[in-house]
Amino acid sequence: MTRRSAVAWVAAAALLAGLPLVVKNSFFLHVCILVFLWTVLGEAWNALGGYAGQVSFGHAAFFGVGAYVTIVLFLKADVAPWWGIPVGGAAAAAFAVPFGLITFRLKGPYFSLATLAVAELTKLVALNWEWATNGSTGYLVTHLPPLRLGGLTVDWETKTPFYLAALSLLVVAMGTIGWLSRSRLGAWLTAIRENDEAAEAVGIDTVRAKVLTLALSAFLAGMGGGFYAFYFRYVDPDAVLNIGLSMEMVFIAMVGGLGTVGGPFIGAVFLTTVGEAMREKFQVGHLVFYGLFMMLVIRFLPEGIWGRVRRAIRRAPAVEVSRGAA
Amino acid sequence: MALLEVEGLTRFFGGLRAVGDLTFGVEPGEILGLIGPNGAGKTTVFNLVTGFVRPSGGKVRLAGRDVTGLKPHRLARMGIARTFQIVKPFPGLPVRENVTLAAFLRHPRRSHAEAAADEILGRLGLAARAGTLAGQLTLMDQKRLEMAKALATGPRVLLLDEPMGGLNPAEVDQASELVLGIRASGVTVVLVEHVMKAIMRMSDRVLVMRQGERIALGAPAEVVRDPEVIAAYFGKRAA
Numbered sequence: 001m002t003r004r005s006a007v008a009w010v011a012a013a014a015l016l017a018g019l020p021l022v023v024k025n026s027f028f029l030h031v032c033i034l035v036f037l038w039t040v041l042g043e044a045w046n047a048l049g050g051y052a053g054q055v056s057f058g059h060a061a062f063f064g065v066g067a068y069v070t071i072v073l074f075l076k077a078d079v080a081p082w083w084g085i086p087v088g089g090a091a092a093a094a095f096a097v098p099f100g101l102i103t104f105r106l107k108g109p110y111f112s113l114a115t116l117a118v119a120e121l122t123k124l125v126a127l128n129w130e131w132a133t134n135g136s137t138g139y140l141v142t143h144l145p146p147l148r149l150g151g152l153t154v155d156w157e158t159k160t161p162f163y164l165a166a167l168s169l170l171v172v173a174m175g176t177i178g179w180l181s182r183s184r185l186g187a188w189l190t191a192i193r194e195n196d197e198a199a200e201a202v203g204i205d206t207v208r209a210k211v212l213t214l215a216l217s218a219f220l221a222g223m224g225g226g227f228y229a230f231y232f233r234y235v236d237p238d239a240v241l242n243i244g245l246s247m248e249m250v251f252i253a254m255v256g257g258l259g260t261v262g263g264p265f266i267g268a269v270f271l272t273t274v275g276e277a278m279r280e281k282f283q284v285g286h287l288v289f290y291g292l293f294m295m296l297v298i299r300f301l302p303e304g305i306w307g308r309v310r311r312a313i314r315r316a317p318a319v320e321v322s323r324g325a326a
Numbered sequence: 327m328a329l330l331e332v333e334g335l336t337r338f339f340g341g342l343r344a345v346g347d348l349t350f351g352v353e354p355g356e357i358l359g360l361i362g363p364n365g366a367g368k369t370t371v372f373n374l375v376t377g378f379v380r381p382s383g384g385k386v387r388l389a390g391r392d393v394t395g396l397k398p399h400r401l402a403r404m405g406i407a408r409t410f411q412i413v414k415p416f417p418g419l420p421v422r423e424n425v426t427l428a429a430f431l432r433h434p435r436r437s438h439a440e441a442a443a444d445e446i447l448g449r450l451g452l453a454a455r456a457g458t459l460a461g462q463l464t465l466m467d468q469k470r471l472e473m474a475k476a477l478a479t480g481p482r483v484l485l486l487d488e489p490m491g492g493l494n495p496a497e498v499d500q501a502s503e504l505v506l507g508i509r510a511s512g513v514t515v516v517l518v519e520h521v522m523k524a525i526m527r528m529s530d531r532v533l534v535m536r537q538g539e540r541i542a543l544g545a546p547a548e549v550v551r552d553p554e555v556i557a558a559y560f561g562k563r564a565a
Contacts, residue, residue, distance in 0.1 A: 184434060187427055190416070190419065194416035194417060194418055194419060195414050197398075197414055199427075200402075201402065201410070201414070201475075201476070202427060202428035202431060202475055202476075203428070204399055205399045206399070
């Protein structure tokens with residue numbers, strides 16, 4: 001990353017952090033929180049799907065494991081959210097290792113279908129292991145622990161603390177994926193995406209790289225799940241292990257731009273705003289428009305919105321280079 | 327001692343014996359040619375030695391160490407590299423990045439890996455193509471890239487699977503020069519090739535296979551006079 005773009009990223013994060021001081025409209029903050037949460041999930045999915053080219057239809061499983069672990073720790077052991085959310089992420093990452101060792105035996109569409117199957121199994125287990133998950137009844141958070149920071153009591157009834165927590169997760173997620181995209185692991189993932197056998201032939205341990213990436217991806221998705229549990233204060237299998245969640249993660253990364261750091265943010269902005277606007281206008285059948293939007297993007301912008309914009313920006317200097325070479 | 331030793335190597339695909347009880351050694355610094363009619367099992371031998379297919383029986387040793395059945399990435403780290411008959415580039419990435427990805431095996435830092443890649447691209451005559459997407463190269467350049475990627479892993483033994491397949495006579499000469507250059511740089515080469523003129527000229531020794539078995543092993547001039555080899559290629563009456 002150049003110094004200039006690093007400064008730009010830090011400035012953007014600082015601006016976003018200051019937003020609740022100016023904007024008091026709680027619906028607006030709610031939409032921002034949703035955008036941040038969806039971005040985190042899109043980034044998580046993008047690590048595996050965008051960089052490594054392994055299309056997972058089962059990421060709801062990691063979201064769900066994170067949500068359950070976080071909420072159960074809180075309700076049964078009084079573990080505060082700011083510890084519970086990272087622990088939930090770690091639990092999801094641990095869960096991802098056997099998940100990956102099973103599903104990565106398969107390649108391409110067979111891998112995708114296997115992830116779907118494992119995620120559905122996870123949901124069935126959550127429905128039936130009532131001692132751990134409370135079955136289909138789920139868990140409800142009725143109060144949040146009081147918290148004092150710098151002499152100020154945090155007011156859980158406003159959106160601001162959730163907004164800042166979601167923004168922190170966003171920074172962690174984008175920072176992680178930004179690091180990944182520049183690391184040797186990231187380069188290896190690109191090789192795996194381009195040709196798995198050729199990647200093995202040049203000495204890349206493809207299974208290990210994929211499992212590691214899945215664990216990283218699950219960690220981010222699990223933290224997203226933990227945050228969800230405290231923001232919506234309700235966790236049950238239909239809410240946090242829903243196949244729809246897995247699909248939205250795919251769509252956000254695809255609409256925004258596969259294998260880009262900025263893409264999922266753009267994807268989350270578009271899908272959240274389009275989704276919410278259509279929900280207001282058409283109470284019934286608003287998902288049709290959502291799907292239509294997705295089809296248009298996939299048909300006309302296969303590299304995603306951010307992917308297309310980035311190519312347009314980069315084209316100018318590229319032309320100069322080739323002119324210089326000629 | 328041979329650098330690469332293959333002993334009693336066997337592989338069945340269902341009831342078909344693709345390779346049967348094959349034994350040979352590759353001496354350090356030599357070019358060993360591997361020839362035989364179509365279906366003789368040459369590519370299977372490559373797949374067995376490089377870990378892409380597990381042997382049904384037998385041993386593979388690298389510098390005396392048993393490496394039978396190890397995964398391809400482990401073998402690449404130990405110094406066995408290969409190219410594919412049907413080239414396998416990373417098509418959507420530039421040529422330089424293709425080679426850099428391979429160079430990461432010995433150079434964890436990107437700047438070092440890129441420097442190593444540039445050196446190899448220059449050596450193989452690909453420097454002018456560094457920015458081209460690998461999928462858009464001509465076949466000759468794809469063959470060069472295939473060798474460049476394999477070399478970038480820093481191999482002790484390089485297995486080349488038909489590096490001249492599909493090339494025109496002028497390109498075959500270029501490819502021969504590349505292979506001789508690779509050997510001159512200290513890498514031991516095992517070469518599968520159908521272009522007889524090239525393999526007879528370049529190889530120090532030639533191993534001839536038929537139906538998964540070794541039928542001859544020796545200097546090119548001896549091998550071509552071997553009655554069994556002539557029979558394998560031209561039928562019994564020619565021998």
